[in-house]
Amino acid sequence: MTKRKSFPLRIDPKLYEVLEKWAEDEIRSVNAQIEVILKEAAKKAGRLKKE
Template sequence: MTKKKNFPLRIDPKLYEIIERWAQDEFRSVNAHIEFLLREAAKREGRLKENKK
């Protein structure tokens, strides 16, 4: 299992509320949803290559 990096995140409270509701809609935690959104953006921009086994 890969260890995840912990770091503090400062975010606008209104944006947090939006992400929180969005995460609930997707049955994810806020943390998992932020990671999902960042991963999808990185893939879309060609910056993340998925390891295929």
């Protein structure tokens, strides 16, 4: 399994609610949902090689 980097994240409560619902809709944890969103944004920006 890939090693993960942990760090604290401060986030607006309203945004967290949106992420929580979105994650629930896709059967993921909020943490996993945030990672998916960030990976897609990094790929779109050309900062992460597409797998």
